[in-house]
Amino acid sequence: MTRSPVRPHLVLAVAGIALAGCEGVQSALYASGVEAREIRLLFWVATGVCAAVLLLVMVIGTLALAGSTRVRAWLAREQLVIALGLILPVVVLSGLLTYALLVLQAGAARNASATDSSVTIVGKRWWWEVVYRDADGRSVVSANELRLPLGRPVSLRLVSDDVIHSFWAPNIAGKLDMIPGRVNRLTIQSDKLGVSRGQCAEYCGGPHALMAFHVVTLPDAEYQAWLAREASTARVPTTAAQRRGAALFIESGCGACHSIRGTEARGTIGPDLTHVGSRVSIGAATLPADAASFARWITDNQHIKPENLMPPFRHLAPEDLDALAAYLASLD
Numbered sequence: 001m002t003r004s005p006v007r008p009h010l011v012l013a014v015a016g017i018a019l020a021g022c023e024g025v026q027s028a029l030y031a032s033g034v035e036a037r038e039i040r041l042l043f044w045v046a047t048g049v050c051a052a053v054l055l056l057v058m059v060i061g062t063l064a065l066a067g068s069t070r071v072r073a074w075l076a077r078e079q080l081v082i083a084l085g086l087i088l089p090v091v092v093l094s095g096l097l098t099y100a101l102l103v104l105q106a107g108a109a110r111n112a113s114a115t116d117s118s119v120t121i122v123g124k125r126w127w128w129e130v131v132y133r134d135a136d137g138r139s140v141v142s143a144n145e146l147r148l149p150l151g152r153p154v155s156l157r158l159v160s161d162d163v164i165h166s167f168w169a170p171n172i173a174g175k176l177d178m179i180p181g182r183v184n185r186l187t188i189q190s191d192k193l194g195v196s197r198g199q200c201a202e203y204c205g206g207p208h209a210l211m212a213f214h215v216v217t218l219p220d221a222e223y224q225a226w227l228a229r230e231a232s233t234a235r236v237p238t239t240a241a242q243r244r245g246a247a248l249f250i251e252s253g254c255g256a257c258h259s260i261r262g263t264e265a266r267g268t269i270g271p272d273l274t275h276v277g278s279r280v281s282i283g284a285a286t287l288p289a290d291a292a293s294f295a296r297w298i299t300d301n302q303h304i305k306p307e308n309l310m311p312p313f314r315h316l317a318p319e320d321l322d323a324l325a326a327y328l329a330s331l332d
């Protein structure tokens, strides 16, 4: 039998795929928040300690197999067996456990000290409702995207309407479950401008794997301006196509499930669409929020996100579909 040669190209391709997962949009190793940095340090310390222990075991194993008689006799001494086989593991594991508990405690203390909760996130099947409280105490309903002011702690109330979900934005913080009938609090702080990605981390049925979201960190002033815009009613359609789209939205019954503030559409089963055109994505981070994706989503959402709770609308004439998509894209 001949041994198959190692194919460097194949190795590179596999390594490339594996490493592509590390580009940082959704990674606890690209920490850009207070809690995520604590968790990343914990990860590297635990990995480093485990690597050192592995190295020690390999060296001793090699000596035990290939060392001289004197070395092997020394290794077989009872004191050494007790020191390396009993005391060392107890010390190393207790140290790591204590450290991990301290990290956990620091997060719990942050969550307990937070007084006001300016953002509530409701886990839904299979998307996220995000409700901000603005400076005047008004609720501003949005979806599938969490915007944060740079460098300021924000206390999140995490709740669920249906089953257990788990909120996880690994670049910014650890994960926390959303449990029906309970309010879990998570204080998070993002220290890096830009967009990262999060994911539901507790299997919640159907398209759970496609229940993601984006976290958008803005400079404080931009965040305040954005929140004021988000609180306003929807932009009035300006072109003929957009007006046709606005009428179709009501005629087609979309308003039974979706709200567009400032219009008759007041449904609450699906995401609020008042400013959907300004979001990074639709379908809980499955498609970008552009006109082409709106059209695809309306007709084909059961293929894009199988089993999601929106029925596909296939009967629309192509020009009507375009008008509807143009209207939604204009809602910035």
Ligand SMILES: [Cu+2]
Pocket: 165, 166, 200, 201, 202, 203, 204, 205, 208, 209, 211
């Ligand atoms: Cu889930």
